[in-house]
Every structure is written in structure tokens, then in C-alpha cells.
Amino acid sequence: MAHGKRLLPFVIVAVVALLAATGWAFRERLLGFVRARSASSASAPTAGSPMPMADHQGDAKRSGGDPSADTTARSEVTIDPRRQQLIGVRTTPVTRGRMEQNVRAVGVVRYDETRLADINLKLEGWIRDLYVDYTGQSIRKGQPLFTLYSPEVLTTQNEYLLALKTRDQMQESQLPDSREYADRLASSARQRLTLWDLPPEQIEALERTREPQTNVTFRSPVTGFVIEKTALKGMHVMPGQTLYKIADLSAVWVEAEVYENEVPMVRVGGPATVTVDSYPGQPFNGRAVYVYPTVTEQTRTVKVRFEFPNAGGRLKPGMYANVDLRGPAVAGLTVPTNAVLDSGRQQVAFVLVGDGYFEPRNVKVGLRFRESVQILEGLKEGEQVATGAAFFLDSESQLRGSLQGFETPPANAGAPAQRERLDIAVRTQPDPPKTGENAFEVTVKGADGKPIEDAQVSLQFNMAAMPTMNMPAMRNEVKVAPAGGGVYRGSGEVMMAGRWDVTVVVSKGGQRIGAKQLIVTAR
Incomplete structure (x- = not known):
């Protein structure tokens, strides 16, 4: 018993590997059929086949695109007016005109960094009086900010006054060198005061009154608003310490993404x-x-x-x-943005040819505008293109193109068996079907009008992937049983509301004898 439990994980891994290999082989077979179909330049439809093959290379040439770039097989789609209205398909003409390249972006208002000022000192001292004492205060250039007591400034003022007195005394000296030396002393002391950012009017007052000033008043060098303040009354300040930051808001920046x-x-x-x-x-x-x-x-x-x-x-x-x-x-051709389906590797638009007949076209797009896109190749002015529910057309077109490629085997696969031309009718209860469990009835008759008895009948539901809505493809199958007189009945689940591509497959003895495609829109 214990030995069997130890072998159980290995058995599970082997089964999973076998299933993966089988799925891969089926996928390769399907892709091989589609590639073989795309490689053939012309092929006659299978007798009795309800889905004749389409010439995809011819489609690419009509659209003006490169056939090799069309990575997804698509087929023409016919939608009657009632269904167009039901699923929301609209058409609009391709127009030519001049388009303004308007860019809209969201941004944030910022300070103009070239209009910011940092107020700091170049000397040590203590703040005595504080005139600008709160953040957000509006100030003008030259407005007093604070007064500062600095022993260094007081000492330098005294030195300057002494130098001025010495210079005055040397004016009557007979020694030119002495007069020149006195001038240099006075100039040096005055330069130190200037480099410490003392206001020129205070230096002039010092020269006029010959009295040192204990407190020095510092003023704003710019006009603006205080956006940061660290200055406090009585605070000890050091050289380079920021006391205020001031922003001039007469111009601002807006930084947008x-x-x-x-x-x-x-x-x-x-x-x-x-x-x-x-x-x-x-x-x-x-x-x-x-x-x-x-x-x-x-x-x-x-x-x-x-x-x-x-x-x-x-x-x-x-x-x-x-x-x-x-x-x-x-200048150029434009269509609404929702008229072009972009898979990343190709862009497709559906052109209304007439009587509900839509033809897929590969297009080359240029610049994108608010609600429109520039068309460089693939469309002509005045042609009608599908908008609104164009992705439904694309889903049906891809499904039909894939089924046509799958229905047609490669050239070396041998001739397929002959099939009957069948008359297949489908009814649902309720009609239209709803999400969840529904009843299905299929009536199958031959070309001569006689019922087809004892066949195997199934309804294959397919909803193509919608990359723009981040929704994967969905598939489901409902099998119906013979009820006599060529009628087959059964029940099955419709997984979600929306448009489903349904293929009714009729087989006998393991051989498909007929099929029919239809569209079912579930509530």
C-alpha cells in the first residue's frame, strides 16, 4: 500500500505530460493546416462544403498591405441590417482634410527655479529684531528682514573708522608712502564690510557719522513670497545657514507628462x-x-x-x-479611432462593400489624434468603414478564416470524402437564448428534402478573444440526440451573454457529412 502511494505522484506527472504532448500535437496539426491553406495561391472548394475557401493573398493585395505581414487569417463577413443594429455596428466615411496635432496633457504648477532666492549670511551672529516673521508673507526688494548683532562686524567697523581717521591725518604728511598705506587700510576694512553684504547705505552712514552700529539691518534682495523660513528672534546663526527662501511668482512653470x-x-x-x-x-x-x-x-x-x-x-x-x-x-485621410483594430503586428479596418458585406483591409496608420487616426495606406476617400462594434466583425472574420483553413487539408493529405448538401435548421428555447441552460433543436434534411436519421449532431460555440477587453477566447460544445424525423434535441449551457459563432456539425460513422455556421446572440 505504501509502495502504491509513493508511485502515485509519478503516475500523475506521466498523465499530465501525455495530455500536454497530445495538445501540442493537435495544435501543430491545426497550424499546419492553416499554413498549407495560406501557402496555396488558388484552391477549389470541397464539394458540398458549406464554407468555401477564401483567397487571403488576394485580400492582402486589395488592401494595399504586405501579405506576409498578415499574421491572422481573416475572411469576409456578411451582416444583415437587423443584426448590425442589434450588435451596434455603424459605418462612417473615410474623409480627407487638415488635422491639427493637438496635444493634451495633465501637469502641475511649479515654482520657476530661476526666480528662487536663498537668504543666508556670510558671518556669525545673533538675530535681534525679526521683521518678516511668517511663511507666505509677501515682501518687496529692499524690505528689511531682520537685524543682526555680530562681534565680527562691530570689530571691522571700528577698524574701518580707525583707518579713516589715520587716512585723514596722513593727508598733510610729506611721506607719500604713508598716505598710500593709510588708504589701503581703509579700503581693506570697507571691502570686508561689503563682502559681508552690509547694505551700502549703512556703510555710508558709518563714514558720515563715524559711529559704529551695534545691529546691522539685512534687506531682501528680491520681490516675492516667503516659501520657507527658519529665522527666529534671538537665534544664533552661522555662515551659510539658510534663513529664508523666497519665490518670485510673477512667472511660473507647468510641468506636464x-x-x-x-x-x-x-x-x-x-x-x-x-x-x-x-x-x-x-x-x-x-x-x-x-x-x-x-x-x-x-x-x-x-x-x-x-x-x-x-x-x-x-x-x-x-x-x-x-x-x-x-x-x-x-493633411491626409482619417477615420475614427475605433474603426481600426490594432493587434500590435497589424492594423485592420472593415470596409462596407455593399448589402451588409464587410471586407477586411490591412491598413497602415500614421499619427493619432483625439478621436481619429491618420490612414497612410489601405483605404480610399469616401469608402465606408465599420465603427462601434468592429471588434465583433473581427472576431467573426478570424473565426471563419481559421475554420476555412482547418477545413482544407494540405495538398498531400489526399482527397476528402464527398459530403452531402444538407439543409440544417436550428431553434432554441428560449429564443434568443439566455445565459445558462437552454434547450436546442436541430432539424437536418438532405438535398432531396428527406430527413437525415441516426446522425451525430453537435453545436460548437465559439467566442473569439477580445484583446482590447483583455478577454480570452471561449469555447463550448452541446450535443443533441435523435428525436425522430431528422430532428435532434438536447440541452446545454451558454456561458455568457453576447454574440457567439456557432457551427452545427453533422456526422455519420465518424465522417462529417455537413455543417452550418450561424450567429447566436445570447441575452
Whole structure:
């Protein structure tokens, strides 16, 4: 018993490996059929087949694209007007015109870094009087900030006064060297006071009154607002210590995040407008001044700096802002953005040929605008393209293209068996079906109108993957049993609401004798 338990994990691994190998072999067989179908330039449809083969290379040539670039087989789709309205398919013409490359981005108002000032000292001392005593205070250039007592300044003032007195006494000296030496002493003392940022008017007052000043008044070198303050009355300060930071808000920056594909539309020096929630409908005019040289990896955006005049101070740092940048106009063909399905390797649009008949076209897109995209190749002006539910058309087109490739074996696989032309009708209860359990009835008749008895009938449900909605493909199968007179009944589950591509397969003795494709829209 214990030996059997030890072998159990190995048995499970072997079974999983066998299933994986079987699935891989089936996938390779399916891909081989599709490749063989795509490689043939022309092929006659199988007699009695309900799904004639389409010439995909011919489709690529009509669309103006490169056939080798079409990585997904697609087939033409026919949708009657009632179903178009039901699933929301709309058409719009391909138009030609001049399109303005407008870039819209969200940004934040910042301080203009070239208008920031750091107030610090070059000497040691103590703050006596504090005139600007709170953050956010508006100040003017030359306005007193604080007074400082500094023994170094007091000593240097006395030295300067002594040098001035000596220079005055030497004016009547007969020794030129003595007069020159006295002048150098006075000039050196005065220069030290200047380098310590003492206001010129205080130095002039010292020269005029010949009295040293115990407290020195320091003034603001700029006009602006105090955005940071560390100065306190009585505080001991050291050289280089920041006491205030002052910002001039007469102009501000707005830093916005622009998607990397829109960066070529940004021109340094180009005009820009910005709006903020505080002043709706009141745009501010400015210009782009700098494009940062790096990309933010998390958002795939590039930071762009804009400069805006702010005389009234309405743009306040920290505000969120909406930036509108107008680029150069471009002429060409355009369609709505939702008319082009982009898989990453190819772009496809569905063109209305007539009577509900849609043809897939490979297209080459250019610049993308707010709600439209530029078409470089593949479409002509005036052609009608599907919008709205175009992804439903793409799902059906891919399904039909794949089934056609799968139905047709490679050239060396031998001739397929002949099939009957069958008349297949399907009913559901309720009609249309709902999500969950439903009843299905299939009636099968031959070309002569006689019922087909004792066949194996199944309904294969398929909903193609929708990459734009991050939804994988879904498949389900419902088998119905003979009920007599060519009627087959059974029940099965519809997994979710929406449009399903259904293939009814009729077989006898292990050989498929007919099939029919239809669309079922579940509630």
C-alpha cells in the first residue's frame, strides 16, 4: 500500500505530460493546416462544403498591405441590417482634410527655479529684531528682514573708522608712502564690510557719522513670497545657514507628462495654453521651454516644461493644470479611432462593400489624434468603414478564416470524402437564448428534402478573444440526440451573454457529412 502511494505522484506527472504532448500535437496539426491553406495561391472548394475557401493573398493585395505581414487569417463577413443594429455596428466615411496635432496633457504648477532666492549670511551672529516673521508673507526688494548683532562686524567697523581717521591725518604728511598705506587700510576694512553684504547705505552712514552700529539691518534682495523660513528672534546663526527662501511668482512653470508618441509634436518655443479648475473657461497663454531628455518608465511619458506669466498670482504652485499644445497641421485621410483594430503586428479596418458585406483591409496608420487616426495606406476617400462594434466583425472574420483553413487539408493529405448538401435548421428555447441552460433543436434534411436519421449532431460555440477587453477566447460544445424525423434535441449551457459563432456539425460513422455556421446572440 505504501509502495502504491509513493508511485502515485509519478503516475500523475506521466498523465499530465501525455495530455500536454497530445495538445501540442493537435495544435501543430491545426497550424499546419492553416499554413498549407495560406501557402496555396488558388484552391477549389470541397464539394458540398458549406464554407468555401477564401483567397487571403488576394485580400492582402486589395488592401494595399504586405501579405506576409498578415499574421491572422481573416475572411469576409456578411451582416444583415437587423443584426448590425442589434450588435451596434455603424459605418462612417473615410474623409480627407487638415488635422491639427493637438496635444493634451495633465501637469502641475511649479515654482520657476530661476526666480528662487536663498537668504543666508556670510558671518556669525545673533538675530535681534525679526521683521518678516511668517511663511507666505509677501515682501518687496529692499524690505528689511531682520537685524543682526555680530562681534565680527562691530570689530571691522571700528577698524574701518580707525583707518579713516589715520587716512585723514596722513593727508598733510610729506611721506607719500604713508598716505598710500593709510588708504589701503581703509579700503581693506570697507571691502570686508561689503563682502559681508552690509547694505551700502549703512556703510555710508558709518563714514558720515563715524559711529559704529551695534545691529546691522539685512534687506531682501528680491520681490516675492516667503516659501520657507527658519529665522527666529534671538537665534544664533552661522555662515551659510539658510534663513529664508523666497519665490518670485510673477512667472511660473507647468510641468506636464506627455506620451512618448506625442513628443514629436512638441516644439520648444511653441505656444501653449493652460486651464485650472479654480478658473474654468479662463485659459492662460504661455510657451514650451524645455523637453526633458528621459522617459518615465512606469507611465511611458516624457516631462515637458512650460512657462506662463503670472502677474496676478492666480496660478499657484501645486495646482493641477490641463495643458493644450497646438502642433503643426497635417493633411491626409482619417477615420475614427475605433474603426481600426490594432493587434500590435497589424492594423485592420472593415470596409462596407455593399448589402451588409464587410471586407477586411490591412491598413497602415500614421499619427493619432483625439478621436481619429491618420490612414497612410489601405483605404480610399469616401469608402465606408465599420465603427462601434468592429471588434465583433473581427472576431467573426478570424473565426471563419481559421475554420476555412482547418477545413482544407494540405495538398498531400489526399482527397476528402464527398459530403452531402444538407439543409440544417436550428431553434432554441428560449429564443434568443439566455445565459445558462437552454434547450436546442436541430432539424437536418438532405438535398432531396428527406430527413437525415441516426446522425451525430453537435453545436460548437465559439467566442473569439477580445484583446482590447483583455478577454480570452471561449469555447463550448452541446450535443443533441435523435428525436425522430431528422430532428435532434438536447440541452446545454451558454456561458455568457453576447454574440457567439456557432457551427452545427453533422456526422455519420465518424465522417462529417455537413455543417452550418450561424450567429447566436445570447441575452
